[in-house]
Amino acid sequence: MAVGLVALLDDVAALVKLAAASVDDVGAAAGRASVKATGVVVDDTAVTPRYVQGLAPERELPIIKRIAVGSLRNKIVIILPVILLLSQFIPWLLTPLLMIGGAYLCFEGAERIWEAASGHHEEKPPAGAAASQEEAVVSGAIRTDFILSAEIMVIALNEVSAEAFWTRAAVLVIVALLITALVYGVVGLIVKMDDMGLRLAANESSALQRTGRLLVKGMPVVLQVLSTVGIAAMLWVGGHILVDGFDKLGWHGPLALIHVLEETGHAVPGVGAILGWLMGTIGSAIFGLVVGALIVGLLHLVPRRGSAQETSRS
Numbered sequence: 503m504a505v506g507l508v509a510l511l512d513d514v515a516a517l518v519k520l521a522a523a524s525v526d527d528v529g530a531a532a533g534r535a536s537v538k539a540t541g542v543v544v545d546d547t548a549v550t551p552r553y554v555q556g557l558a559p560e561r562e563l564p565i566i567k568r569i570a571v572g573s574l575r576n577k578i579v580i581i582l583p584v585i586l587l588l589s590q591f592i593p594w595l596l597t598p599l600l601m602i603g604g605a606y607l608c609f610e611g612a613e614r615i616w617e618a619a620s621g622h623h624e625e626k627p628p629a630g631a632a633a634s635q636e637e638a639v640v641s642g643a644i645r646t647d648f649i650l651s652a653e654i655m656v657i658a659l660n661e662v663s664a665e666a667f668w669t670r671a672a673v674l675v676i677v678a679l680l681i682t683a684l685v686y687g688v689v690g691l692i693v694k695m696d697d698m699g700l701r702l703a704a705n706e707s708s709a710l711q712r713t714g715r716l717l718v719k720g721m722p723v724v725l726q727v728l729s730t731v732g733i734a735a736m737l738w739v740g741g742h743i744l745v746d747g748f749d750k751l752g753w754h755g756p757l758a759l760i761h762v763l764e765e766t767g768h769a770v771p772g773v774g775a776i777l778g779w780l781m782g783t784i785g786s787a788i789f790g791l792v793v794g795a796l797i798v799g800l801l802h803l804v805p806r807r808g809s810a811q812e813t814s815r816s
Contacts, residue, residue, distance in 0.1 A: 572644035604743025611736035612794025741790025
């Protein structure tokens with residue numbers, strides 16, 4: 503009996519060690535996957551603040567919370583099971599699906615530029631329709647987040663593709679939680695910085711008052727810059743998804759050209775690393791803008807031309 507008990511305890515100890523090792527492996531893999539996805543995290547953080555511009559200050563954090571919950575639902579409830587099953591059974595389908603999302607990002611970024619250049623803006627709800635305006639903001643942000651979240655999760659999945667199925671699943675859950683908390687924590691801090699400035703401006707300390715006034719004056723500019731960066735980020739991320747996808751599907755020209763641009767930048771002494779990244783980013787953004795402009799033209803200009811011809815005939 504004693505010998506059997508000792509053997510059982512040895513087995514339990516071995517299982518505990520195995521479980522601890524597995525937890526360490528999952529943690530390390532999640533860390534690697536999260537680092538790989540940080541580029542898209544920057545884009546996601548830049549895109550989101552523009553959705554709460556112009557809304558009542560007291561609704562900013564609740565809206566960001568709703569977007570964050572929607573983002574987490576995107577990642578864990580929809581994207582995670584889909585990409586795990588696809589990677590397990592039909593991995594070749596991941597690239598075309600991701601490219602469709604990339605094309606949507608290019609379209610949205612190009613449409614924002616077209617609206618600014620042409621003066622045609624989306625119709626906003628009337629002043630009394632705050633609830634419908636909030637719903638439109640949240641649904642639009644979650645829709646855009648879906649594409650960015652999909653790329654984050656696919657990047658993370660590629661980093662741990664050699665791991666066992668359940669290890670991949672655990673890593674993706676951890677990445678989803680960490681990335682969502684990071685992105686929307688930073689976004690919440692950004693959009694409430696002006697409120698923090700007002701509190702500091704009311705402080706008795708003259709130094710804190712100056713800091714507060716600087717924050718209040720500077721945050722509208724920061725938000726406007728982030729809004730512009732967000733549009734550029736959609737074109738960059740969407741263009742990068744498409745270029746990478748076309749390369750995997752056999753059309754190597756766009757990615758080869760971007761590599762040439764990156765190598766040209768890397769050859770510059772002193773600032774090679776930064777310049778190489780910048781030139782590659784601009785190349786992807788230009789490609790994304792071209793694709794997005796084509797989609798905008800098809801969806802906006804062609805129907806309008808058709809309706810104009812019908813009017814002239816009548």
